Amino acid sequence: xxxxxxxxxxxxxxxxxxxxxxxxxxxxxxxxxxxxxxxxxxxxxxxxxxxxxxxxxxxxxxxxxxxxxxxxxxxxxxxxxxxxxxxxxxxxxxxxxxxxxxxxxxxxxxxxxxxxxxxxxxxxxxxxxxxxxxxxxxxxxxxxxxxxxxxxxxxxxxxxxxxxxxxxxxxxxxxxxxxxxxxxxxxxxxxxxxxxxxxxxxxxxxxxxxxxxxxxxxxx
Numbered sequence: 001x002x003x004x005x006x007x008x009x010x011x012x013x014x015x016x017x018x019x020x021x022x023x024x025x026x027x028x029x030x031x032x033x034x035x036x037x038x039x040x041x042x043x044x045x046x047x048x049x050x051x052x053x054x055x056x057x058x059x060x061x062x063x064x065x066x067x068x069x070x071x072x073x074x075x076x077x078x079x080x081x082x083x084x085x086x087x088x089x090x091x092x093x094x095x096x097x098x099x100x101x102x103x104x105x106x107x108x109x110x111x112x113x114x115x116x117x118x119x120x121x122x123x124x125x126x127x128x129x130x131x132x133x134x135x136x137x138x139x140x141x142x143x144x145x146x147x148x149x150x151x152x153x154x155x156x157x158x159x160x161x162x163x164x165x166x167x168x169x170x171x172x173x174x175x176x177x178x179x180x181x182x183x184x185x186x187x188x189x190x191x192x193x194x195x196x197x198x199x200x201x202x203x204x205x206x207x208x209x210x211x212x213x214x215x216x217x218x219x220x
Contacts, residue, residue, distance in 0.1 A: 049083060049084060049085070049086055050084065050085045050086070051085075051086060051087070051088045052078060052080060052085050052086070052087065052207055052210050053074065053078060053087045053088070053113050053114065053207050053210040053211060053214065054087075054088045054090065054106075054111055054112050054113050054114070054207075055074070055087065055088065055089045055090065055112075055113065055114045055115075055116065055214070056090050056093055056103060056106070056112045056114070056115045056116070057089065057090065057091040057093065057115075057116045057117075058093045058094075058095065058099060058103070058115065058116065058117035058118070058121055058122075058125075059093070059094055059095055059096075059099070059117065059118060059121065059194070060091055060116055060117075060192055060193055060194050060197070061091055061193065062089075062091050062193075067089055067091060070089050070190050071086070071087050071088070071089050073190065074087040074089070074214060075087050077213065077214065077217055078210055078213060078214075090112075095121055100124070100125075103115075103125075103130070104128075104130075107130055107202055107203075107204065110204045110205070110206050112202050112205070113201065113202055113205040113206070113207040113208075113210070113211045114199060114200070114201060114202070114205075114211050114214060114215075115130075115131065115199070115200060115201075115202060116181075116192070116194070116197055116198070116199045117194070117197070117198060118194050118195065118196055118197065118198070119151065119180070119196040119197075119198050122151065122153075122177075122178050122198035122200070123151075123153045123154075126153050126154070126155050126156075126177040126178070126200075127153070127154055127155065127156060127172075128156055129155060129156030129158070129172075129203060130202060130203055131155070131177045131178065131200050131201070131202060131203060132177070132200065132201040132202060132203045132205065133155065133175045133176065133177060134150065134175075134176040134177065134178070134179070134200065134201075135175065135176065137201050137208065137211075137212055137215070138212070138215075143176065146179065146219055149179055149180045149181070149183075149184075149219065150176040150178070150179060150180075151176065151177060151178035151179065151180055151198050151200075152174050152175065152176050152177075153174060153175075153177055153178075154171065154172055154173070154174050155172035155173060155174075155175060155177065156171070156172050157171035157172040158172070177200055178198035178199060178200035179198065179199050179200060179215060179218070179219060180196065180197070180198055181197050181198070181199050181218050181219070182194070182195065182196055182197055184218055184219060186217060186218045186219075186220075187218060199215065199218055200215075201215070
């Protein structure tokens with residue numbers, strides 16, 4: 001070690017740079033990388049972003065810039081900064097690729113709040129009991145004002161005698177489970193590509209207030 005210190009003192013600037021690269025550069029890079037990982041880990045723990053609304057788009061593929069713009073606009077509507085609080089829009093659910101089962105997993109953990117899907121797919125989701133009756137979301141006046149665009153469909157029949165495995169889907173009461181938005185200007189502005197899109201709240205949403213705000217945005 002003393003020999004290295006003595007050598008260091010006798011070197012000129014250029015030689016010191018070469019010496020540093022040969023003996024210390026790799027060690028410094030490793031140390032900095034470890035510190036960076038520790039810093040990121042600590043930041044992730046103490047600065048978690050709160051997702052105040054999770055929107056699942058079924059078979060509605062968006063370009064990356066369209067997706068980011070949609071999230072930005074929804075953040076603005078809900079007064080989120082996109083860092084501490086944010087809206088998440090997920091368009092990775094494809095019915096052709098087992099997307100319904102993937103959605104079911106997300107719904108089981110109450111992760112999804114709003115769903116946008118093609119009408120036939122949406123009816124299927126309602127029949128499984130995934131969607132919320134809009135009577136629990138909107139008041140009588142709001143339902144009456146928007147009755148022309150409400151989707152009435154059969155829900156899941158819940159009794160003590162049957163279970164999900166009994167295939168009693170779509171045997172429940174016909175109720176307003178969604179809102180048709182294909183003719184709504186907001187949907188077109190937000191780059192939606194479905195022909196007959198329906199939007200609605202999931203049965204177990206934890207963000208019902210924010211979900212309703214976005215429903216109101218889409219129909220006004």
